[in-house]
Amino acid sequence: MENTKRNTLVSxxxxxxxxxxxxxxIMQVSQQAVSEWEQGTRxxxxxxxxKLADLFETPIESFL
Structure with missing residues (x-):
């Protein structure tokens, strides 16, 4: 994920x-997976x- 998208997830x-x-x-993933999404390594x-988009009521593009 690019920097802006990572910051969106953290926020x-x-x-x-x-x-x-x-x-x-909630997402049924490991804490490490969430950490990697937020760091942008995955x-x-x-x-x-x-599921993130639905959970946060945000466009899916925020996470792709």
Whole structure:
């Protein structure tokens, strides 16, 4: 994920007062996966990006 998109995920998560672990449990992924998405070393799959978009009520493009 590019820098702006990573920052979006971090901001959305923090706005809900969720830890990476909280989001990982909701998304049914490891905390490491959430960390990698936020650091930009890995991007979520399309299916996970769709779930993030639905969860945060944000366009899917925010996560792809």
């Amino acid at each position: 959305l998560r923090k706005n809900k007062n969720w830890t990476q672990r909280d989001l990982a449990e 991007s979520p799959t399309f299916k996970k990006a769709k």
